[in-house]
Amino acid sequence: MAVRKPPITTREYWAPGHAACAGCGCAAALRLATKAFSEAMEEKYGDPNAFAIAQATGCMEVVSAVFPYTAWKAPWLHVAFENAAAAASGVEAAWKKLGRKGKILAIGGDGGTADIGMQALSGMLERWHNVVYLMYDNEAYMNTGIQRSSSTPYGAWTTTSPPGKYSIGEDKPKKWVALIAAAHQIPYVATASVANPYDYIRKMKKAAKIDGPAFIQVQCTCVPGWRAPPEKSIEITRLAIETGVWPLFEIENGDFHNIKIQAPGGGAKVKREGGRVVAIEFKKPIEEYLKLQGRFKHLFKQPEAIDQLREQIKAMWKTLGVEVTLPKPEE
Amino acid sequence: MPIRKVMKANEAAAWAAKLAKPKVIAAFPITPSTLVPEKISEFVADGELDAEFIKVESEHSAISACVGASAAGVRTFTATASQGLALMHEILFIAAGMRLPIVIAVGNRALSAPINIWNDWQDTISERDTGWLQFYAENNQEALDLILIAFKVAEDERVLLPAMVGFDAFILTHTVEPVEIPDQELVDEFLGEYVPKHAYLDPSRPITQGTLAFPAHYMEARYTVWEANENAKKVIDEAFAEFEKRFGRKYQKIEEYRTDDAEIIFVTMGSLAGTVKEYVDMLREKGVKVGVAKLTVYRPFPTEEVRELAKKAKVLALLEKNVTFSVGGALFQDFSRALINEKEKPVIVDFILGLGGRDVTFKDLDEALGIAQKALAGEEFDEVNWIGLRKEIL
Numbered sequence: 001m002a003v004r005k006p007p008i009t010t011r012e013y014w015a016p017g018h019a020a021c022a023g024c025g026c027a028a029a030l031r032l033a034t035k036a037f038s039e040a041m042e043e044k045y046g047d048p049n050a051f052a053i054a055q056a057t058g059c060m061e062v063v064s065a066v067f068p069y070t071a072w073k074a075p076w077l078h079v080a081f082e083n084a085a086a087a088a089s090g091v092e093a094a095w096k097k098l099g100r101k102g103k104i105l106a107i108g109g110d111g112g113t114a115d116i117g118m119q120a121l122s123g124m125l126e127r128w129h130n131v132v133y134l135m136y137d138n139e140a141y142m143n144t145g146i147q148r149s150s151s152t153p154y155g156a157w158t159t160t161s162p163p164g165k166y167s168i169g170e171d172k173p174k175k176w177v178a179l180i181a182a183a184h185q186i187p188y189v190a191t192a193s194v195a196n197p198y199d200y201i202r203k204m205k206k207a208a209k210i211d212g213p214a215f216i217q218v219q220c221t222c223v224p225g226w227r228a229p230p231e232k233s234i235e236i237t238r239l240a241i242e243t244g245v246w247p248l249f250e251i252e253n254g255d256f257h258n259i260k261i262q263a264p265g266g267g268a269k270v271k272r273e274g275g276r277v278v279a280i281e282f283k284k285p286i287e288e289y290l291k292l293q294g295r296f297k298h299l300f301k302q303p304e305a306i307d308q309l310r311e312q313i314k315a316m317w318k319t320l321g322v323e324v325t326l327p328k329p330e331e
Numbered sequence: 332m333p334i335r336k337v338m339k340a341n342e343a344a345a346w347a348a349k350l351a352k353p354k355v356i357a358a359f360p361i362t363p364s365t366l367v368p369e370k371i372s373e374f375v376a377d378g379e380l381d382a383e384f385i386k387v388e389s390e391h392s393a394i395s396a397c398v399g400a401s402a403a404g405v406r407t408f409t410a411t412a413s414q415g416l417a418l419m420h421e422i423l424f425i426a427a428g429m430r431l432p433i434v435i436a437v438g439n440r441a442l443s444a445p446i447n448i449w450n451d452w453q454d455t456i457s458e459r460d461t462g463w464l465q466f467y468a469e470n471n472q473e474a475l476d477l478i479l480i481a482f483k484v485a486e487d488e489r490v491l492l493p494a495m496v497g498f499d500a501f502i503l504t505h506t507v508e509p510v511e512i513p514d515q516e517l518v519d520e521f522l523g524e525y526v527p528k529h530a531y532l533d534p535s536r537p538i539t540q541g542t543l544a545f546p547a548h549y550m551e552a553r554y555t556v557w558e559a560n561e562n563a564k565k566v567i568d569e570a571f572a573e574f575e576k577r578f579g580r581k582y583q584k585i586e587e588y589r590t591d592d593a594e595i596i597f598v599t600m601g602s603l604a605g606t607v608k609e610y611v612d613m614l615r616e617k618g619v620k621v622g623v624a625k626l627t628v629y630r631p632f633p634t635e636e637v638r639e640l641a642k643k644a645k646v647l648a649l650l651e652k653n654v655t656f657s658v659g660g661a662l663f664q665d666f667s668r669a670l671i672n673e674k675e676k677p678v679i680v681d682f683i684l685g686l687g688g689r690d691v692t693f694k695d696l697d698e699a700l701g702i703a704q705k706a707l708a709g710e711e712f713d714e715v716n717w718i719g720l721r722k723e724i725l
């Protein structure tokens with residue numbers, strides 16, 4: 001009987017027994033990332049374990065390394081909130097001197113990356129360390145409760161961006177760290193989603209095999225933070241892609257003229273010119289994505305706020321060089 | 332054969348780093364210690380030091396990269412001062428808590444505001460509770476020697492704590508003196524290769540470093556830092572003894588000068604000790620019974636040595652280039668604590684002086700002596716005295 005090869009290694013580096021919530025999208029993101037890393041190391045160095053992890057303070061750190069336990073089956077280091085990139089720089093430099101083959105994976109959430117960790121990230125990328133930086137983006141500070149970060153999308157409820165008489169919730173558009181990373185003209189930048197694991201694995205492997213810095217921003221749900229049912233995590237992140245909220249793209253060597261945009265699925269019509277995506281006509285309205293999450297519940301009482309979000313998403317796609325049509329739900 | 336070169340303390344620190352052969356140095360330039368990473372980058376550029384030199388974007392990242400490198404199992408060094416050390420503050424606790432034997436050379440400088448690049452000890456003194464060992468150099472030779480000793484003590488399995496070596500901004504960092512550079516072979520024998528048993532990021536034996544600890548474990552982790560500081564007292568003595576045997580220069584946690592029949596002992600640190608020794612020589616010629624005690628080691632605090640010292644004098648006059656508000660200087664607190672339960676103890680008079688690079692002159696020391704003599708005579712005196720303060724511009 002033919003035995004099908006598993007699509008990704010059965011080796012585990014993110015072990016069962018961590019304390020993440022049921023349905024945590026970010027736990028899935030870390031598990032897949034380390035598996036993909038392992039495959040890349042095996043293919044590149046013949047050693048599936050040839051990597052170490054430097055991780056920022058954040059929800060994935062506090063759920064995975066509670067003394068005297070650990071969920072990590074790879075060498076793993078946590079220092080502080082804002083310095084995963086700097087700590088990874090040090091580890092990489094040490095490995096170079098020790099003659100140790102392999103690659104460093106730095107992991108930070110959106111707060112530890114887009115806000116307080118931005119300077120260290122920029123320094124690490126600019127110095128060209130042989131590190132893949134993975135930003136798991138659950139769009140708020142989730143280990144301290146649910147406070148807004150600069151990666152929180154417009155309109156989202158958080159405990160520090162509460163909707164109220166004078167507030168729509170978060171009142172600023174989301175900061176796109178992947179584009180900031182790409183401005184360093186590093187070899188590889190990508191966005192990814194846990195709802196598209198094959199694409200995510202491919203990107204992690206590609207990043208891991210590159211000599212030099214790479215940056216990947218993966219969107220993943222936070223069950224309590226997004227006010228969403230645990231069993232809907234993957235469905236929600238898939239809808240983010242299919243409605244245009246979360247673009248999947250790759251930028252190599254900082255070439256903004258050659259951004260590789262991936263087709264979003266969900267019935268969207270993609271227009272290409274010379275192989276390059278220039279326009280996308282989305283079929284599913286962003287409301288389909290928003291309505292599954294309690295953090296956007298209040299927006300449905302103010303449809304103009306959703307229109308505002310639609311305009312911001314269009315503007316973001318325009319930055320990527322793509323004209324998009326975002327439908328409104330049928331009346 | 333050791334060579335003698337005329338150099339600044341910054342260069343001496345860079346030479347010490349070169350001799351210690353760290354594998355990773357991460358540094359950010361800051362006055363007055365900038366020459367340390369400059370010189371090290373030259374050593375690396377010329378192939379005289381086989382190390383990775385990480386040109387980080389801030390001191391916070393400098394110490395973070397040092398933690399990363401040290402956690403990966405290599406000897407690690409950096410240099411900084413003042414605001415730079417303050418920017419490292421958060422990570423200094425982490426380096427100590429994770430028991431990583433990083434060594435920092437600090438060009439002791441005042442803290443803002445107002446911004447001031449000159450010497451006092453407020454930068455390192457403000458880090459006294461981080462768990463780091465603290466050494467203070469009187470001259471450029473001591474800057475070099477104490478960095479080597481700091482590595483030796485920090486990496487000892489009984490200690491495993493990071494260490495900082497302070498040397499005074501401009502007074503030492505930018506002043507040339509003859510310095511003996513020891514033979515590399517002897518330094519290699521003294522320090523040995525750093526092979527950590529506890530800190531490594533090796534895929535063949537994966538461990539987790541830098542965990543979260545609940546209330547059930549946090550206190551015990553803090554206690555081990557306490558214990559390591561206590562252990563360091565003996566280890567420092569051993570390292571001093573071994574250093575003297577190999578290199579011929581003697582160090583003590585508290586170095587005494589003409590204290591034997593002294594009624595008043597000035598207590599100080601760093602380059603000020605040199606000034607006060609001269610001053611004491613002058614007074615001795617006039618028959619005044621004074622001496623000097625210099626703290627070479629400030630953390631761990633040499634409590635036993637302080638108690639021994641206290642038996643020798645009627646008045647301890649502390650000369651401090653730092654302030655602990657509403658208390659006086661930090662040494663005042665430390666000395667009071669060390670002596671409070673002693674049956675017989677000297678009077679302690681505290682002097683704050685030389686802040687932000689203000690010269691400490693013999694005239695200033697005369698003023699301090701006058702107050703100390705009042706205390707000696709049983710007259711009223713202020714416990715805390717700001718010396719050389721320009722009251723007319725207040």
